[in-house]
Amino acid sequence: MIVGGAFLVWSMTIDDGSHEQWVDSGVRMGSGHVTVERPEYRLRRQIDNRLTTDVSRAVEQALASPEVAPHVVTMSAKLGINGLASSAAGARPAQIVGVDPVAEAGFGMIDDGVIEGRYLEPDDRLAAYVGADLARSLGLGIGSRFVVQAQGADGEITGQLLRVVGIFRSRVSAIDQATIHITLATAGEWLGSGSDVTNVAIVLQSSGRTRRVSDRLALALAEPVERGEARVVGWREANPVLAAGIAIDEFGNYVIQGFLFVIIAFGIVNTVLMSVMHRQREFGVLQAQGLTPGQTGTVVLIEGLTLSAVSGLVGVGLGLLGTWYFFGDGLDTSVFMQGIDELTFSGAVVDPVIVPIFGARRIVQIVAFILGIGIFASVYPALRAARVDVTEAMKFDR
Numbered sequence: 001m002i003v004g005g006a007f008l009v010w011s012m013t014i015d016d017g018s019h020e021q022w023v024d025s026g027v028r029m030g031s032g033h034v035t036v037e038r039p040e041y042r043l044r045r046q047i048d049n050r051l052t053t054d055v056s057r058a059v060e061q062a063l064a065s066p067e068v069a070p071h072v073v074t075m076s077a078k079l080g081i082n083g084l085a086s087s088a089a090g091a092r093p094a095q096i097v098g099v100d101p102v103a104e105a106g107f108g109m110i111d112d113g114v115i116e117g118r119y120l121e122p123d124d125r126l127a128a129y130v131g132a133d134l135a136r137s138l139g140l141g142i143g144s145r146f147v148v149q150a151q152g153a154d155g156e157i158t159g160q161l162l163r164v165v166g167i168f169r170s171r172v173s174a175i176d177q178a179t180i181h182i183t184l185a186t187a188g189e190w191l192g193s194g195s196d197v198t199n200v201a202i203v204l205q206s207s208g209r210t211r212r213v214s215d216r217l218a219l220a221l222a223e224p225v226e227r228g229e230a231r232v233v234g235w236r237e238a239n240p241v242l243a244a245g246i247a248i249d250e251f252g253n254y255v256i257q258g259f260l261f262v263i264i265a266f267g268i269v270n271t272v273l274m275s276v277m278h279r280q281r282e283f284g285v286l287q288a289q290g291l292t293p294g295q296t297g298t299v300v301l302i303e304g305l306t307l308s309a310v311s312g313l314v315g316v317g318l319g320l321l322g323t324w325y326f327f328g329d330g331l332d333t334s335v336f337m338q339g340i341d342e343l344t345f346s347g348a349v350v351d352p353v354i355v356p357i358f359g360a361r362r363i364v365q366i367v368a369f370i371l372g373i374g375i376f377a378s379v380y381p382a383l384r385a386a387r388v389d390v391t392e393a394m395k396f397d398r
Helices: 002-029 053-063 101-107 132-138 184-191 207-220 222-226 240-277 280-288 293-327 360-386 390-394
Strands: 034-037 072-087 090-099 114-117 127-131 145-151 157-168 179-183 199-204 231-234
Touching: 002 199, 002 207, 002 240, 002 293, 002 360, 034 207, 053 072, 053 199, 053 207, 053 222, 072 101, 072 132, 072 184, 090 101, 090 132, 090 145, 090 184, 127 132, 132 157, 145 184, 157 184, 179 184, 199 207, 207 222, 207 231, 240 280, 240 293, 240 360, 280 293, 280 390, 293 360
Parallel strands: 090 179, 127 157
Antiparallel strands: 034 199, 034 231, 072 090, 072 145, 072 199, 114 157, 127 179, 145 157
16 A cells, blocks of 8 residues: 555656646647637638737736736747748748747747757847758758748738748757748738737746636636637647647556556455454454444444555655655656657657656645545445354354
8 A cells, every 4th residue: 555655656746747848848839838819810820810919918918917927937929820931942831930039039949959050139130040851851051041922911922031040950840841930020021010929829837827827818808809809728729639648648647547546445455354354253242342333334444544544645655755855856768768869749849857746736636546445445344344243253263
């Protein structure tokens, strides 16, 4: 029971840590834990689907409110559209994203993936930061010039000459094959959209705060949401592939942990039942002195619950202490990834070092599960004790 409780703590804290890292990587590559955008933007990704200035200002005010600000780590307002990138080597479809370089550097992970050149700077003009696979397919290098084309704010197709200042590799093929970052100033001048953006992406302290912040933002933006000018989207809706991947992984973990619970339950049944079998004379004497069968069963049930509680709490305590002492700085799984240059999971880059998360809610769940199993596993021995025949029990020879 103690070993099972300790293993359960280690397993769940590591699982929670790995899932939180996957989510953090996925949202920083994408549109944050929460994003505000027009309802039709995710389907079309066109310049016509940008947020109005009033909505963008309302989002900023809501994020600065006392109810939301403590949960926010950073935010990035972006202008993202589909377009075409072309050079002398050919043409490729591209996802062109206008960003504030300073805000995006604190928000995303793409700026850390530089393999040539540098990331964008606020005063860059006509500069582009290009995915490695897209750069290779277009024959681009640092200083190369190429043309991007997309629909402008006036509805006409417009082109812009850009110069490559940096090439990156995010380790997510879909991003490396199509993404181009330019400054918001360049995008606004090229597309005639000024300082407008298509979405405001927000990174929170943890994924568990997504619903709370989403509800607050939806309340603050009630009017534009009702008019169809904005929509608040959580990361699960924005990245359903990642959400499904984590759900499948959690299900597998729960199945394994379920088997562990069954083993723990059999251990409790065996311990308590053997105690009942070897104490039949004692129970017979107690009932002969006036203890009812129900009270006898209650005594055994309390013993089983006490055994579960004490051993479970000791196991949880040892599990917390051991996990924190040995893996507090992270569990390095790189030994299992030898020969793998890039490992991604549902569009998120997997960090080989998993830092466990010691959440109070999770610990309470573990203790509650152990106590629940203790009660369930003690029912049968308690029924056996309640059905002890007093006459036969008094003759029972230990």
